[in-house]
Amino acid sequence: MAQLTREQKQQYDEQGFVLLRRLLQPEELRPLIHEIEAAVEKLGREYQAAGRLQSLHEGHPFQTRFIKMVEQCPAIYPELTGSRLMGPALFQLLSHPKLVDIAESIVGPEVHCEGRHRLRPKLPNYEAADFRWHEDTLYQARRITYVEQQFGLGATDPKRNGTVMSRIVAAPQMAEPGFWIPLVDVDETNGCLEMLPGGHRHTPPYDRQWDPSLFVPQLEGLMPVAIPMQVGDALFIHQHCPHNSPPNRSDHIRWSVDIRYQDGRLPIKSAREPGFLARSRERSSEVVTTYEGYVRIREAAAAFARTPGIRL
Numbered sequence: 001m002a003q004l005t006r007e008q009k010q011q012y013d014e015q016g017f018v019l020l021r022r023l024l025q026p027e028e029l030r031p032l033i034h035e036i037e038a039a040v041e042k043l044g045r046e047y048q049a050a051g052r053l054q055s056l057h058e059g060h061p062f063q064t065r066f067i068k069m070v071e072q073c074p075a076i077y078p079e080l081t082g083s084r085l086m087g088p089a090l091f092q093l094l095s096h097p098k099l100v101d102i103a104e105s106i107v108g109p110e111v112h113c114e115g116r117h118r119l120r121p122k123l124p125n126y127e128a129a130d131f132r133w134h135e136d137t138l139y140q141a142r143r144i145t146y147v148e149q150q151f152g153l154g155a156t157d158p159k160r161n162g163t164v165m166s167r168i169v170a171a172p173q174m175a176e177p178g179f180w181i182p183l184v185d186v187d188e189t190n191g192c193l194e195m196l197p198g199g200h201r202h203t204p205p206y207d208r209q210w211d212p213s214l215f216v217p218q219l220e221g222l223m224p225v226a227i228p229m230q231v232g233d234a235l236f237i238h239q240h241c242p243h244n245s246p247p248n249r250s251d252h253i254r255w256s257v258d259i260r261y262q263d264g265r266l267p268i269k270s271a272r273e274p275g276f277l278a279r280s281r282e283r284s285s286e287v288v289t290t291y292e293g294y295v296r297i298r299e300a301a302a303a304f305a306r307t308p309g310i311r312l
């Protein structure tokens with residue numbers, strides 16, 4: 001089992017994240033890269049057939065081809081973001097024993113892989129691919145507002161649109177650790193993540209969530225750090241640790257995937273994007289072991305969402 005070591009667990013608890021160098025062999029990510037390359041090719045052909053794309057930019061590699069397509073046809077960009085890309089190699093990564101082992105050390109033996117896994121082609125100088133400070137479970141909107149004010153996107157920032165991101169969830173205390181996995185080497189030039197070490201701590205009880213005086217002072221003095229990573233590394237993140245994705249100033253795409261897990265016995269977060277049971281002792285027959293099994297779950301949810309009167 002690739003459980004966290006005691007030091008790694010301590011770092012996760014204290015800092016809100018731990019960088020797991022070489023958790024995966026770079027070759028293990030090759031099938032996913034090939035799957036993305038095939039998806040880019042297929043999309044390009046579809047858009048070309050529809051007269052929306054002039055060139056397929058076949059001479060361009062993984063790191064630049066999609067930029068060229070988006071330049072020609074911006075509508076193609078969202079086709080490859082979020083969880084639209086589904087394929088056997090992605091499923092292999094979501095259910096990779098090393099990821100599930102590590103998730104298990106936080107969520108316990110019933111491990112549910114959330115359906116909110118995201119593929120992120122972070123294009124150079126492409127605002128839609130940048131993220132301001134946020135927590136993955138936005139439990140405490142005011143804490144994030146504070147962080148934004150300290151480190152950017154404060155009240156006077158023209159990019160701030162006035163809405164506070166406050167997606168308060170039903171089970172705020174539920175552990176939802178996530179992995180952020182780059183598919184290319186990342187650094188401050190091409191938009192590696194910035195984390196706020198310790199920013200996840202002092203989460204107030206649910207009923208006090210709107211009183212910032214209870215926790216904000218405890219964020220004072222914390223400083224963000226950029227996390228350069230190489231292919232094969234994985235950043236394991238506490239759901240309340242504030243992080244930020246600054247612009248990609250390089251000439252290539254910063255491809256990455258992020259994945260979240262939760263305790264399979266607790267309410268499942270997203271009905272619209274259901275995940276799957278990745279490991280279980282109590283319900284071993286329900287563990288999803290094939291890509292086809294996962295596709296069936298997603299298709300069933302999509303069909304249900306199309307039912308008149310149903311809104312997921």
Ligand SMILES: O=C(O)CCC(=O)C(=O)O
Binds near residue numbers: 129180
């Ligand atoms: O990949 C990125 O640039 C941002 C990802 C992120 O913020 C997240 O996974 O919550």
